[in-house]
Amino acid sequence: MKWILGVLWVLSGAMHSATCAEITIVGTSTVGDALTRVAQAWRGQGNDAVVAITGSGSNSALPALAEGKATFATVSRPLAQSEINAFTATHGPLITVVIGYDALAVFVHRDNPLPAITLAQLDAAFGAERRRGLNPIRRWGDLDLPEPWTARSLMLIGSGPHGGAHALMRDLVLNGGTFTAQMVQEPVTSSIVQGVGTDLAAIGCASAALLSKRTRMVPVGESLERVLLPTAATCSDGTYPLARPLIMCWNAKALMSVEAKAFFQFVVSADGQEVIANTGFFPLGRVAEMENHLPVVDGK
DSSP: OOOOSOOOOOOOOOGGOOOOOOOOEEEHHHHHHHHHHHHHHHTTTTTTEEEEEEEEEEGGGGHHHTTTTTTEEEEOOOHHHHHHHHHHHHOOOOOEEEEEEEEEEEEEEOOOOOOEEHHHHHHHHBSOTTOOOOOOOOGGGGGOOOOTTTOOOOOOEETTTTTTHHHHHHTSSSOOOHHHHSSSSEHHHHHHHHHHHOTEEEEEEEEGGGOOEEEEOEEEEETTTEEEEEEEEEEEESSTTTEEEEEEETTTTTTOOOHHHHHHHHHHHHHHHHHHHHEEEEEEEGGGTTBBBOOOOOOO
């Protein structure tokens, strides 16, 4: 999917003011957490509209939009073309906007000595099919950790099937394969990091923004000779293999209130992007060029 940033905000009949001052946002809890803080800052500037945010997973985003239950839908993974086609066939053009970037990080307990991990090793640990060709990884000794770690079994913690992290890891790590039944599925990504922080043998993948004092991020790469941590630079230039966009989307034909339009403009403004950065995510570049503009992508 191609994201085009900085195209002109189009004032059309479909975008004129609606009567409802409530702004409803449904989708991934990852973006929802960031937008909760953005909404607090926006309301702090004297805006009275209520911003109601439901973090029910990326897979819930477009259905909520299609059913008219959301002003904006949010996803923390690229939308599949099949999803876009299904929506536009019934509801018309879909507007999707990248509002920042995040990365899936590999977390271990802070006392775990694992120096790095490859995508193939992650697949061998989390994947049922191991499409990258390695033998199953079940103990820390399989990752060459010394005693007393050698015989200790991995505790695998991951996202539930409705989350963007689940889909992204399936696509980028498992090559479309299925997760092993040994993985403990958590309903929200913050629970993954909490679980890793309380278990020496745990390993999990979650948003890099969720790093805690009890956990540590492990460098990831195609090979152990070239591993990287998620940073603003490695995510924006595409070198970190598990980077992902944070996306807001809406129905181009739906009525949008003045308040909703103003809220979106604040999200992509310098002030809004500063809030997003302060939550641990990576903001858009050249924010000043985006103020009062509406990026338009697939389905235009």
